Amino acid sequence: MKSTRIEVKNRPEFPEDSSILKTIKEDAHIIIDAVETVKAYNLQGDFKENEINLIRNDLLSDLVYQENKNGWSYYQELDYNFGVEVAYKNGVTDNVGRTTAQGISYILNKEINFNSVRASTMYFFKGKVTEAEIKKIAEKVLCNTLIEDYYIFNKDSFKPVEYFKTAQAPEITEYYKGIDLNVTDEQLMKISEDGVLSFSLEEMKIIREYYLSPIVSEARKNLGLPASPTDIELELFAQTWSEHCKHKIFAADIEYKNGSETKQIHSLFKTYIKDSADKLRKNRKDLLSLFKDNAGVVQFNDEYAYCVKAETHNSPSALDPYGGAMTGIVGVNRDILGTGMGAYPIYNTDVFCFGSPFTEDENVPEGLMHPRRIFRGVHRGVKDGGNESGIPTVNGSITFDESFLGKPLVFCGTGGILPLKSNGRDAYEKYVNPGDLIVMCGGLIGKDGIHGATFSSAHLTEASPTSAVQIGDPITQKKMIDFTLEARDLGLYSGLTDNGAGGLGSSVGEMAQFTDGATLYLDKCPLKYPGLKPWEILISEAQERMTIAVPKESIDQFLALAKRRSVDCAVIGEFTDNGTIQCYYKDAIVCYLDLDMLHEGNPKLQLKAEWKETVEVKVSSKETDFNLMLKKLLGRPNVASKESWVRIYDHEVQARTVNKPFTGKDNDGPSDGAVLKIFPHSNEGLAVTHGIVPRYSKFDTFQMAANAIDEAVRQAIILGADPDALVGLDNFCWPDPVESANTPDGKYKMAQLVRACEAVHDITIAYNCPCISGKDSMKNDYRKGSKKISVLPTLLFTATGIVRDITKTVSFYFKKPEQLIYVIGDTRAELGASEYFEMLNIKEGAVPKVLNPEETFLVYKKIAKLIEKRLLVSAHDLSDGGLSVALSEAAFSGNTGAEISLDAISSHLSVEEKLFSETPSRILVTVDKAKNEEFLQVIGEKNVFFLGKTTAHDMLVVKSGSKTVINEKLSELKSIWKNSLTF
């Protein structure tokens, strides 16, 4: 077949932005004088000349400001020193190419194969650079060589590239390989490692036993299957039993030693997380579905329920920050779509942990990307994933610590709404029956994302499989979401789930439990390109796919609707009740497994944990210039404004965001969280917040977790959430906590996990905020040679609460002069692991502690009452940097000065402690003088400390006794805070 190339560029009078030169300067440290870009479209097919002209002028270019050429042209015409052309590798999803093929089919009114267009970008650079520098620019800035190819050229060296190689994919003749497990232990482990299966030896032996049992071998003989497992079966075991899917560490038996005490824990999940929810559930009729679906479901009002879920995508984001983060966010969107009978995503949350963007190049671990590049890529991936899907990113944060140089943490969350009833049935349940057809909807299957589930359960090393990376296409998914919910409302299906980790193997395996069996026809699965082996089809993590159970009587209507909505769907099997998972390929059986064995057969891990208390030593710094200290704090990456990054997310699409991420007189102050007005005719809303403080793990993971929960709950309360209608999500990211030669400190890391779970249990009960879903990612370590970096044990706690009347929402910033400023909650000398001590490199001190959570919750209920009675003018939580930072933020965001005294705060504390201690459970509020009495009546005198008044001056003045300890212009403080994290 012929191939054609069309090149498009802006006309000279419409120059493009050249921000890429800035990135090249910052990331590759190379100065380039100028750049021009050309978009190229490489087409395969026999097009007539008039058709080519139509494609050129009516589709591929906008003649108002662009021009185009046929063939390889601009390399001859432009003035440049060197050029680089970048395109996706063969086989990687090329979204622009696919849209172009679709666009061509519209204007020519004929079918065009979606693989027949490949898009590429040419960069023409002017500047004096060496060959090695060009290579550096290409590999560090222009492309990710994992998924993209590039070549460098100049006028003389130019040689056109062949975009459509005619290599024929080999026909699949061998449907499976039998894998003999009757081998030595070493060989068993080699099978696991070579296949990226992440089995333990014990698991391999249990699988071997299964195949040796007489019933199994007899059945296999009758079916003509080998006595040993097929590669398909072994892969299915590996996906289903992976840490990622089975949460083996949270289900393990643990012997926990703390000092002289030893206790046995049978499943952290059941003992702590589920137990809290079970206890609270007795008085919480709003909890409709917990821990059994993709996301927990909670009643919102008489007509609707909401559901929330957060996931991590750490390993993929380390390898391909853009693609990894994008598939993280669109992946968790699908979790919501797959909840109950299907929910509509209404908001996203994004929380990242990175190494400092200002890390010196030589301190970046070998083989990994610079944190600045990871930051940029992750941010762009989440931006495109969320914005293009039309889902607002309403809440999030970015935390920096050097431990995240080893692996970034990328948490992506989504909330959705669903009707309580759908076609007369409770919409938070599923209704799959034997005989229902298995339909795969959305995208097609490729080699992308093979072994994502098992790989994320392993360490990050240089040998990480490149096929573990997936490329997302938000638009394909958006079309699928719209179609699915249309089909839901028409009552065309009986249940659904998403295809995420483990692909069809996991989704069908999970849904098969509803009916006790499933049969799949792997050759019926639509593929992006030929040549995939049956096992690859089963476990591919190609994106944008749902598995939907459709009753036979609805299938025609279902498929017809899919066609009208341009959504690929295919019937690939049937749910059964015969207790087995069976797969066929072209009429031959290739997989036959007991469902029970697959889901229940994996052994429980037996693990050991031993806690070592950190002895707290009281210390203080020698600093006396607190003005300077505050300014330095405000410029620290953890504290400084992230606005320049957050503005790039669409946080308002769907028109629900009534408390936005950045608010204030100039719309640029840091909100405590989001409030969403869900429907136009009602003032009911949701508050969305989160807490995360990994650095406290350096002292005690109990307090790390307790502080995260306290912060999230406190913010939700401040935003007006009903204290009796809060729910949480627990997302754990841990280094490997299993003791081994590579992890000699496994017992301690496991004890850290036990303590964090204890905190989740105790604090969520005290705060009446049960976890409705959760997720864990357990092997966040980097290892190369003798160098190992483990991330700080981290809990992200996401809180969601119902706001009964969003018109009572209070924002965080000072509004006008002459208002009374109070801090609610006692301050203690807790500077250990605080942002202030981290800045001064002081490793001792007492870590901030959540003490008496039951009493604290009573205070929170009083705050809810204050908001309900409209007695607060502003309310802001105290977190990183303590009182000093909260005061500064509230003042400079409101362009309203403040003059306060620290004397009302516990007299035994030093000025330093009063200003910078990070004691949790504290809130900074302002109150109108006229309402002061009523305010004091509601809150009670005990927990309130009067600080001073807001002023009409552009100054923050803080006194201790007669001494002024801070005296600074708001504009100065704000300028530092705003401009420290821009690059």
Place this chain on the structure above:
Amino acid sequence: MSIKTLILTGYGINAEKELKWAFDLAGSETDIIHLEDLIENKSILSKYNILGFAGGFSFGDHIASGKVFANLIKYNVFEDLKKFIDSGKLVIGICNGFQVITKLGLLPSFDNSYEPVVSLTANDSGHFEDRWVTVKVENNKSPWLHGIDTLYLPVRHGEGKLITRDSATLERLKKNGQVALRYTNKKNPDDMSYPHNPNGSYYDIAGITNEAGNVFGLMPHPEAYYCNELHPNWTEGVIENKIGLDIFKNAVNYFK
């Protein structure tokens, strides 16, 4: 008489629901219809008074924003759409919808030619951005803008820089009174640097109309300010004289 509004969706359009809310609150009966369904049943268009092109990322903004969606209309329902417009009914395109109708040539459509001479291209900042801006009504001969002087609205786009094919086109837009909305700086009108003009649009243009004024396209999102609590500063009691909803009320009242 009930005023009926049709909002097109599909292929990545994503702001159709709030646009329906806004039209419903303004008193219209509003249907959201997939473009594919309109193509299959073109005659339904004539039942409506108002046609809305909502925001979103149709076809992922691949190739250029709005381009492929515009082509799908151009090659399937263009004649019906022209008839709708020529009969004096109202059309609005917001954000991606503005990009679609501009690339389709509905705007500015000098001499009813439907020739694209204006486009919306990448922001000067080089990136997508969500922020609130003030726009002033430059010419309110369009029924959409009746009685409105200024509006505070969010922009949420990466490709909103309005450019014209040449300077004569810009002059003609101005002379014809087709420049409907311009970004403005309330505190210092002489300073129209970023972010007051958030994308680098020529002549600070935020929205234009066709010659008759019944077709209106704009980059800011009036539907995203359908109630007071969507204003960024409502918690300090700020209440604007006019809100985004008033644009939709104007359209519905036009037929009453």
